[in-house]
Every structure is written in C-alpha cells, then in structure tokens.
Amino acid sequence: MSAPGPRSSLVDLALPHVRDLHAYTPGIQPAGEGWTKLNTNENPYPPSPKVEAAIRAEAGEGLRKYPDPKSTALRMAVARHHGLRPENVCIGNGSDDILNLLTRLFGGGEKAVGFSVPGYSLYPVLAAIQNGKPVTLDFDRSMKLDVEAAAALPASVLFFTTPNAPTGVGFANADIERLLQKFGGLVVADEAYADFAEENAVSLLEKYPNLCVTRTFSKSHGLAGLRVGYALGSAELIDLLDRVRDSYNVNRVSQAGALAALEDQPYFQAVVGKIKRTRDECAEQFRARGWFTYPSAANFFFTEPRDGKGRSGPEVAQGLYEFLLKNKVLVRYFPSHVLTRNFLRISVGSDAEMLTLSQIIDLWQKTG
Amino acid sequence: MSAPGPRSSLVDLALPHVRDLHAYTPGIQPAGEGWTKLNTNENPYPPSPKVEAAIRAEAGEGLRKYPDPKSTALRMAVARHHGLRPENVCIGNGSDDILNLLTRLFGGGEKAVGFSVPGYSLYPVLAAIQNGKPVTLDFDRSMKLDVEAAAALPASVLFFTTPNAPTGVGFANADIERLLQKFGGLVVADEAYADFAEENAVSLLEKYPNLCVTRTFSKSHGLAGLRVGYALGSAELIDLLDRVRDSYNVNRVSQAGALAALEDQPYFQAVVGKIKRTRDECAEQFRARGWFTYPSAANFFFTEPRDGKGRSGPEVAQGLYEFLLKNKVLVRYFPSHVLTRNFLRISVGSDAEMLTLSQIIDLWQKTG
Numbered sequence: 001m002s003a004p005g006p007r008s009s010l011v012d013l014a015l016p017h018v019r020d021l022h023a024y025t026p027g028i029q030p031a032g033e034g035w036t037k038l039n040t041n042e043n044p045y046p047p048s049p050k051v052e053a054a055i056r057a058e059a060g061e062g063l064r065k066y067p068d069p070k071s072t073a074l075r076m077a078v079a080r081h082h083g084l085r086p087e088n089v090c091i092g093n094g095s096d097d098i099l100n101l102l103t104r105l106f107g108g109g110e111k112a113v114g115f116s117v118p119g120y121s122l123y124p125v126l127a128a129i130q131n132g133k134p135v136t137l138d139f140d141r142s143m144k145l146d147v148e149a150a151a152a153l154p155a156s157v158l159f160f161t162t163p164n165a166p167t168g169v170g171f172a173n174a175d176i177e178r179l180l181q182k183f184g185g186l187v188v189a190d191e192a193y194a195d196f197a198e199e200n201a202v203s204l205l206e207k208y209p210n211l212c213v214t215r216t217f218s219k220s221h222g223l224a225g226l227r228v229g230y231a232l233g234s235a236e237l238i239d240l241l242d243r244v245r246d247s248y249n250v251n252r253v254s255q256a257g258a259l260a261a262l263e264d265q266p267y268f269q270a271v272v273g274k275i276k277r278t279r280d281e282c283a284e285q286f287r288a289r290g291w292f293t294y295p296s297a298a299n300f301f302f303t304e305p306r307d308g309k310g311r312s313g314p315e316v317a318q319g320l321y322e323f324l325l326k327n328k329v330l331v332r333y334f335p336s337h338v339l340t341r342n343f344l345r346i347s348v349g350s351d352a353e354m355l356t357l358s359q360i361i362d363l364w365q366k367t368g
Numbered sequence: 369m370s371a372p373g374p375r376s377s378l379v380d381l382a383l384p385h386v387r388d389l390h391a392y393t394p395g396i397q398p399a400g401e402g403w404t405k406l407n408t409n410e411n412p413y414p415p416s417p418k419v420e421a422a423i424r425a426e427a428g429e430g431l432r433k434y435p436d437p438k439s440t441a442l443r444m445a446v447a448r449h450h451g452l453r454p455e456n457v458c459i460g461n462g463s464d465d466i467l468n469l470l471t472r473l474f475g476g477g478e479k480a481v482g483f484s485v486p487g488y489s490l491y492p493v494l495a496a497i498q499n500g501k502p503v504t505l506d507f508d509r510s511m512k513l514d515v516e517a518a519a520a521l522p523a524s525v526l527f528f529t530t531p532n533a534p535t536g537v538g539f540a541n542a543d544i545e546r547l548l549q550k551f552g553g554l555v556v557a558d559e560a561y562a563d564f565a566e567e568n569a570v571s572l573l574e575k576y577p578n579l580c581v582t583r584t585f586s587k588s589h590g591l592a593g594l595r596v597g598y599a600l601g602s603a604e605l606i607d608l609l610d611r612v613r614d615s616y617n618v619n620r621v622s623q624a625g626a627l628a629a630l631e632d633q634p635y636f637q638a639v640v641g642k643i644k645r646t647r648d649e650c651a652e653q654f655r656a657r658g659w660f661t662y663p664s665a666a667n668f669f670f671t672e673p674r675d676g677k678g679r680s681g682p683e684v685a686q687g688l689y690e691f692l693l694k695n696k697v698l699v700r701y702f703p704s705h706v707l708t709r710n711f712l713r714i715s716v717g718s719d720a721e722m723l724t725l726s727q728i729i730d731l732w733q734k735t736g
Contacts, residue, residue: 009604010554010577010578010602010604010605010608011604011608013474013479013524013525013553013554013578014473014474014479014524014608015472015473015474015475015476015477015479018473018608018611018612021611021612022611023610023611023613023615024615025615026434026437026615026616027434029433029434029436029437037433040433040434042432042433042434043432044432045432046428046429046431046432047428047429047431047432051427051431052427052428055423055424055426055427055621056423056424056427058423058593059419059420059423059424059427059625060414060415060420061414061415062593063414063415063419063590063591063592063593063594063625064410064411064412064413064414064415064590064591064592064593065397065405065408065410065592065593066394066395066397066408066410066586066592066593067592067593067595068397069394069397093461093614093617093619094614094616096614096615096616097614100614104383104497105382105383105386106381106382106383107383108383109383111381111382111383129472129611129612156381156382157381185381186378186381209378210378210381218434222431222432223431223432224431224432224433224434224435224616225426225430225431225432225433225434225435225619225620225621226431226619226620226621227435227616227617227618227619234378236377236378236379237378240378240379240382240386242391243386243389243390243391243497244386244389244497245391246461246462246464246465246468247391247392247393247394247464248394248462248464248592248595249461249595250595251461251593251594251595251619251621251622252593252594253423253593253594253619253621253622253625254619254621257427257431257621
C-alpha cells in the first residue's frame with residue numbers, strides 16, 4: 001500500500017466499510033427519577049442478595065490482580081447447571097461479547113452472516129462491523145420458523161433469537177432440530193430469554209456440533225448491569241471462541257456476581273415464576289382491550305395497540321409510544337419494519353409498573 | 369458460496385485464517401497461597417479505599433439495569449483529568465478492548481498492522497485475529513526508537529508501548545512528535561505504564577489528529593481485576609471507536625470503581641511514588657550485582673541475570689526463571705526473541721516481595 005499523507009482524515013485510513021458503519025442504538029437509559037422503564041427487558045426485581053454479598057467480598061484488595069482468564073469457577077458452575085462439561089462453556093462480557101466473537105469467527109469475506117428479521121437488532125450491526133454479507137431469514141406475521149427457508153440460506157452462521165425478539169414467540173425444538181439436520185453452517189440459538197420459556201435447545205447440543213446456544217445473566221438473573229453471558233457448544237467451538245476472545249474479558253466482580261446468582265436457584269425460580277405470571281396476566285389484559293398480542297415465552301410482549309376509536313397502525317403505535325414517553329413510561333418502538341411498526345414491545349415490570357402503564361394507556365385511549 | 373454439509377468440522381466453516389490462530393497466553397495466575405507474584409505488572413498495593421466504597425454502593429438493586437452505554441461520568445472525569453473534552457475519550461473493557469477496536473478499524477485486508485518488537489505481545493495476536501498483515505518495528509539492544517524506520521512502515525496503524533514493554537524504556541516526546549509528523553497512518557501510543565514515567569504523549573493530541581493514546585486502570589490504579597482502560601484521541605477517532613465498540617462494554621461496577629480511583633488523586637500519587645522509589649532502589653541492586661538492567665520508566669524492570677560464575681544468556685535466564693518458580697516466585701520470561709531471551713521481566717512488588725526475590729536470587733547464585 002502507499003501510505004497516505006498525515007493530513008488525510010482518519011476514516012480514509014480505516015477499512016473502507018467503516019465509513020458506512022453506525023453505532024448500535026441501545027434502548028434509552030434515562031437519567032433522573034420517576035421513570036417506568038419497560039424498554040430494555042430488564043428484570044423488575046433486584047438480583048439475589050447473594051450477588052451483593054459476593055460483589056462486596058470482591059470489592060477490596062483482590063482487585064489489584066487480573067481476573068481468572070477462563071472464568072473457571074463460573075464456567076464449571078454453568079456446565080454443571082446444564083449437565084455439560086466445562087470445555088462446552090465460554091463466558092463472555094455479556095452475551096453480546098459471544099455474538100461478536102461468533103461473527104468474527106464465521107463472518108466476513110466470502111462468509112455471509114445469516115440472522116432472523118425481526119430479531120435482535122444487534123446481529124446486523126455485528127455483521128456490518130465484520131464487513132460480513134448479511135443474509136436475512138424473513139418472517140411473516142405468523143412468526144413461524146420456516147425451516148426449509150432457513151436451511152437454504154447461503155450463510156456460514158445463522159443467528160436467531162429463541163424465544164424471538166421482539167415478538168416473544170418461542171420456537172419448538174422439533175423445528176430447531178430439523179434446521180440443524182439441514183443447514184450447512186453453524187446455528188446460533190440466542191436464548192437470552194429462554195429462562196422464561198417452556199423449552200430450550202440445550203438438549204440438542206449433545207447430538208449437533210453445529211449448534212451454539214447463547215445465554216445471558218442480564219434478564220432472568222437481573223444482572224444487566226454486570227455484563228455476563230455465555231456460549232454453550234462443542235469443545236471444538238469453545239476452543240475457536242477462546243482463540244478470538246480477550247483473555248481477560250470478564251472481570252473479577254462480574255465472575256463472582258454471576259456465580260452467586262447461578263447458585264441461588266430458589267431465588268431465581270421465584271423471580272422467574274413471578275415474571276411469567278405477570279406477563280401472562282398482562283397479555284390477557286391487552287387481549288381484553290382487543291389488541292393483538294403474540295403469545296410470549298419471554299419477559300416482554302409484543303402488542304398491536306388500538307386507539308380509542310379502534311384503529312391500529314404505525315401512527316397509532318408511534319402515538320402511544322410518544323404519549324407514554326411524555327408520561328415517563330419507556331417502551332420500545334421499532335418503526336423501520338413492516339412486521340414491527342404497528343407494535344410496541346413492552347418489558348414485564350413489577351405489578352406497580354404494569355398498573356401505571358395500564359392507567360396511562362386508559363388515559364390515552366380516552367383522549368385519543 | 370456453496371454451503372458445506374452439516375458434518376464438516378467447525379474450523380472448516382470458520383474464516384480460513386482462524387485455523388492458524390492461537391489464544392493469547394497471559395501470565396500465570398496461580399491458584400493457592402504463598403506466591404510472590406511479580407509476573408503481570410500488577411500493583412502490589414490495593415486500590416484506593418474509595419473504590420471499595422463505590423463498588424459496594426453499586427452491588428445491589430441497581431445491577432438489574434444496563435450500564436450507561438457511554439460511561440458518561442467516567443468519560444467526563446477522564447477528560448477533565450487530562451484537560452480534554454468528553455468527545456476525546458472512549459472507555460474500554462480494559463485497554464485491551466481499545467487495542468482490539470483500533471485493530472478492527474485500521475487493520476485487515478490491504479491494511480497492515482504495525483507494532484513494536486519487542487512490545488506488548490497482544491498486538492500480533494490482535495492483528496492475527498483480524499487477519500491483518502503484521503509489520504514489525506524492530507529494535508536493537510539500545511531500545512532506541514528509530515523514527516525514520518517507524519515512519520516508513522507500510523501500515524495504517526502503528527502500535528507501540530511507551531514506556532516500552534517488556535524493557536521499561538520510555539520514549540521521548542520529541543521522537544514521538546517527529547514520528548507523528550512523518551508517519552502516514554495512525555500512531556497508537558500505548559501508555560499502559562505512563563503514570564510511572566516522567567513524560568507522556570497526551571500534550572501532543574491537540575496538534576496531531578493521527579495520534580491515539582491508550583491508558584489503563586490496571587497498573588497504576590491497582591485495578592487489573594476490574595478491566596477498565598481508555599483511548600484519548602480526536603473526536604473523529606472516538607466516533608470511529610464508538611462505531612465498533614459494544615455499546616455496553618463496561619459494566620456498572622467497573623465504571624463506578626474506576627471513577628472513584630481517578631478521583632482519589634492523593635492516594636494515587638502516594639502509591640505511584642512508592643512504586644517508583646522501590647523500582648529505582650531495586651534496579652540499583654540489580655546493577656550492583658553486575659546485571660545489565662534497562663532504565664525503567666514503568667512498574668517493572670528488565671534485567672539480564674548472571675549466575676554465580678558471572679555467566680549470562682538464555683540458559684541462565686531460563687534457569688533463574690525456573691528456580692524462582694520452584695520457590696513460588698513468578699516473574700516473566702520471553703524466550704522467543706533474541707533481544708529478550710537473556711532477560712527476565714520483574715514487576716515491582718512490595719518491599720517484602722522484593723526482599724523475598726532478592727534472597728532467592730542470592731540462594732540461586734550460591735547454588736548455581
């Protein structure tokens with residue numbers, strides 16, 4: 001290459017595709033008090049008290065030392081939890097870290113990156129950062145997984161969210177198994193919400209080395225602020241992940257906090273059970289308003305608002321989004337896709353938060 | 369592309385260069401008690417007590433929420449600390465995160481990745497992960513920066529450690545400025561150890577948009593276990609970093625802990641001052657043994673051991689390394705380069721640790 005002069009702009013020095021990149025836009029994290037925050041699928045309940053104790057125990061002198069580069073204690077506990085071996089587990093700085101590493105391993109150049117649309121909106125961002133050709137697995141309004149179409153995608157890796165985001169619809173293991181039998185690449189079942197579902201794909205790992213299951217402590221364990229997730233897969237896959245992983249990707253405090261959360265199963269089960277009950281009650285209330293609401297296997301639901309005159313559509317969804325925002329209730333609106341723009345995605349909050357939401361919707365329907 | 373069958377191995381599905389990757393080998397983190405750990409340049413003193421208080425304050429309910437995606441409070445404090453603006457700062461999950469992002473922006477394909485050899489051994493690993501052609505800036509035993517040779521490197525980005533690792537030798541701003549004037553790419557001054565040096569490159573940022581300075585809380589702030597580092601650069605560079613950065617790369621606890629450390633300047637100054645005094649005393653002791661020891665501007669020194677008969681060389685260095693290891697003293701040995709294989713890199717520990725080291729070396733010299 002011929003070196004450009006020192007006065008060229010930095011973007012000219014960067015790889016050509018960087019010019020067209022945009023940072024991922026996460027849900028709003030409002031400053032200040034008084035918000036009802038139902039926009040990023042956080043857990044409305046605090047993490048286990050044992051997490052606080054574990055973090056306090058890590059807060060002092062030991063921080064001068066690097067963390068265990070393999071997150072060994074956590075890795076072993078995760079393996080035990082799922083009936084796997086430690087060599088089947090890779091711990092990440094959030095499951096976003098894992099998704100990024102998978103994209104770096106299998107995407108870019110001639111290797112296309114497949115992902116479900118709608119799905120977690122990070123996948124196309126990661127594919128773009130890696131300059132990987134995006135290949136989409138498109139759904140229709142039924143949100144059913146089209147196994148034949150998915151298996152035919154010309155991609156080295158296929159990411160899909162199960163239960164899906166933002167719809168909350170869960171996919172059956174029977175369908176995922178057929179996909180694993182037919183697809184030529186790696187299937188990544190992004191199970192960020194699987195703890196709220198009746199089924200998950202972990203049992204398929206033993207039979208299918210082309211499956212990777214990703215999980216997070218952010219949702220069901222109430223630890224979004226700590227950034228811990230993991231991959232489950234064959235020993236070969238975990239070895240590949242370790243080749244591209246930062247050796248100190250998970251700090252001491254996060255390793256200890258996540259381990260404490262995982263070990264407090266009674267607390268975990270109680271919180272997840274409560275969220276599922278609230279979810280199902282609220283979904284029924286939305287349906288009672290006459291709003292189409294997908295059956296949710298996650299900690300949020302995807303509902304199609306109708307205004308006081310019974311109308312739905314993008315203007316109605318956006319209108320309610322803005323009305324809620326004005327009243328300090330945050331939900332998520334995805335206006336850019338035909339299958340999402342009539343809907344709002346609403347995280348399951350506490351009983352008090354869901355009551356606030358319901359009252360403001362009543363007000364909107366009256367005034368609209 | 370033609371999709372391979374489901375029975376192909378995963379490494380065949382991955383990008384071709386992945387086959388040849390190896391995970392970075394960090395320094396040994398021993399389990400169990402009784403070790404004198406002088407191998408990873410950790411701080412022998414605990415972090416500021418205010419860090420512990422800040423982490424404890426973050427350990428509870430708030431963890432259910434995602435962190436501030438821009439690490440705003442920390443970013444502002446870092447900017448103030450260096451007399452810059454927040455748009456000149458990007459916070460990373462350790463400075464390794466920043467180095468990785470810089471490699472992803474500027475390396476790969478036709479864009480070669482330049483780095484100093486010897487230097488931080490992560491650079492070639494990051495270049496390999498990105499499949500970027502490595503271009504080395506080679507030193508001779510003088511460890512002087514050859515500005516003309518560096519400026520002529522056909523690379524888009526040039527990483528160099530200053531003060532250098534593993535030698536500890538600091539580079540003069542006058543030389544770095546000449547490099548910035550002549551080199552056509554981005555210069556990354558990896559200042560992981562700059563808090564122990566007399567000079568740093570921050571003042572050059574205003575004049576040279578092709579400079580990036582990276583820093584870490586791991587060494588001088590005693591927070592290796594927390595994983596926080598940062599980049600300083602032009603607003604354009606920070607914008608590029610944000611395009612490829614994970615939006616939640618730094619968790620709540622790490623943001624709060626690093627902020628508390630930065631704000632406790634009296635504690636910081638006291639610890640850094642003590643380490644520098646210990647470093648200079650110990651370096652003099654090594655020289656008094658007749659061991660060539662580079663002048664160190666870091667929290668470690670690079671010394672060429674001589675055995676009881678006055679011999680030096682790779683066998684002597686390795687022999688002492690193994691003798692120390694057997695006696696539960698860990699230092700770092702880099703056998704694979706002609707400029708490093710006669711030397712050991714020894715982190716500056718507490719007074720008691722340096723005494724232990726000295727006594728075991730005496731024993732080795734007597735028995736060798």
